[in-house]
Amino acid sequence: xxxxxxxxxxxxxxxxxxxxxxxxxxxxxxxxxxxxxxxxxxxxxxxxxxxxxxxxxxxxxxxxxxxxxxxxxxxxxxxxxxxxxxxxxxxxxxxxxxxxxxxxxxxxxxxxxxxxxxxxxxxxxxxxxxxxxxxxxxxxxxxxxxxxxxxxxxxxxxxxxxxxxxxxxxxxxxxxxxxxxxxxxxxxxxxxxxxxxxxxxxxxxxxxxxxxxxxxxxxxxxxxxxxxxxxxxxxxxxxxxxxxxxxxxxxxxxxxxxxxxxxxxxxxxxxxxxxxxxxxxxxxxxxxxxxxxxxxxxxxxxxxxxxxxxxxxxxxxxxxxxxxxxxxxxxxxxxxxxxxxxxxxxxxxxxxxxxxxxxxxxxxxxxxxxxxxxxxxxxxxxxxxxxxxxxxxxxxxxxxxxxx
Numbered sequence: 061x062x063x064x065x066x067x068x069x070x071x072x073x074x075x076x077x078x079x080x081x082x083x084x085x086x087x088x089x090x091x092x093x094x095x096x097x098x099x100x101x102x103x104x105x106x107x108x109x110x111x112x113x114x115x116x117x118x119x120x121x122x123x124x125x126x127x128x129x130x131x132x133x134x135x136x137x138x139x140x141x142x143x144x145x146x147x148x149x150x151x152x153x154x155x156x157x158x159x160x161x162x163x164x165x166x167x168x169x170x171x172x173x174x175x176x177x178x179x180x181x182x183x184x185x186x187x188x189x190x191x192x193x194x195x196x197x198x199x200x201x202x203x204x205x206x207x208x209x210x211x212x213x214x215x216x217x218x219x220x221x222x223x224x225x226x227x228x229x230x231x232x233x234x235x236x237x238x239x240x241x242x243x244x245x246x247x248x249x250x251x252x253x254x255x256x257x258x259x260x261x262x263x264x265x266x267x268x269x270x271x272x273x274x275x276x277x278x279x280x281x282x283x284x285x286x287x288x289x290x291x292x293x294x295x296x297x298x299x300x301x302x303x304x305x306x307x308x309x310x311x312x313x314x315x316x317x318x319x320x321x322x323x324x325x326x327x328x329x330x331x332x333x334x335x336x337x338x339x340x341x342x343x344x345x346x347x348x349x350x351x352x353x354x355x356x357x358x359x360x361x362x363x364x365x366x367x368x369x370x371x372x373x374x375x376x377x378x379x380x381x382x383x384x385x386x387x388x389x390x391x392x393x394x395x396x397x398x399x400x401x402x403x404x405x406x407x408x409x410x411x412x413x414x415x416x417x418x419x420x421x422x423x424x425x426x427x428x429x430x431x432x433x434x435x436x437x438x439x440x441x442x443x444x445x446x447x448x449x450x451x452x453x454x455x456x457x458x459x460x461x462x463x464x
Contacts, residue, residue, distance in 0.1 A: 106422040109416070123176035149163055213316060276397045291359070424437070
């Protein structure tokens with residue numbers, strides 16, 4: 061890993077660690093302290109990603125116009141403020157359901173700049189190394205899921221819900237300082253767009269539709285959206301399932317954080333370590349299809365673990381390993397088919413659609429958990445991924461042979 065990639069990896073990891081800390085806390089707090097229904101919990105979990113969806117194209121275009129570094133700095137600084145507000149809600153100082161949603165929406169607005177980090181990776185890597193470079197972003201997400209939920213559950217159990225969130229604010233501030241001091245701008249002035257135009261939701265939707273219509277990248281972006289949606293089905297409901305002592309495991313918040321840490325560790329190792337030798341040995345398109353099959357099998361079998369921890373961890377392993385393969389390979393392929401001066405915009409749109417999936421996923425999961433069955437979020441996610449493995453056979457056609 062070269063110096064530039066190392067620096068952006070560390071900065072993104074610290075920021076995503078703060079995001080991971082929230083994962084086991086929010087559903088438990090919303091249910092136990094605010095008496096929210098599963099549906100409302102899903103919406104509160106998803107509102108962060110809805111704001112990501114709306115504003116990711118804006119941050120992507122902004123990075124194409126002014127560079128990657130300023131956009132990264134603005135997002136990190138905004139995250140500090142949003143975590144402070146959320147911490148005040150969770151520690152009871154400003155205990156309020158509307159403020160809980162507002163604080164997550166604010167965090168979603170500022171965190172929508174992740175496309176700039178992806179564009180940075182694209183700026184400093186050769187085209188043939190894009191999948192491996194994007195694996196670093198995936199590894200940062202994975203490591204955030206390893207340590208973030210563990211830190212959140214560990215400290216929330218001992219010091220209350222607010223403490224780990226204030227820690228998130230501090231970590232985002234550290235990421236801001238590191239980015240300001242050691243990250244150099246990656247987009248040359250001659251490749252920057254002369255104008256990004258006024259922000260318009262309608263224009264952003266038109267750009268999204270036009271990007272999806274592109275012959276190669278459009279299909280890949282749809283695949284990426286579906287992968288994220290399937291996994292997100294359980295973001296707001298796995299905690300509720302694991303806490304329940306009737307059909308679940310009766311876990312407390314710390315024990316739930318261990319499962320998330322295990323999932324994150326598998327994903328991080330897949331995207332940061334195993335992806336390189338696998339891509340050097342197998343066709344990345346066939347690996348993608350295999351990843352879809354593994355992810356679908358893992359998701360669908362979680363609710364049938366029958367209170368046996370070994371069964372649960374086996375399902376989570378399959379889900380996380382398959383997800384790690386799918387996300388890294390899909391991002392790498394999308395990047396390869398993007399023009400250099402459109403990297404920020406296209407990757408921003410990709411992340412925007414992924415964020416929309418992270419809104420629909422928890423919202424759908426919460427709704428079917430509440431109205432149908434605790435098994436429904438897991439089964440729907442698994443079924444969708446098995447269907448996507450069938451659709452992904454399209455990647456083996458001649459027009460995708462240039463991927464290698």
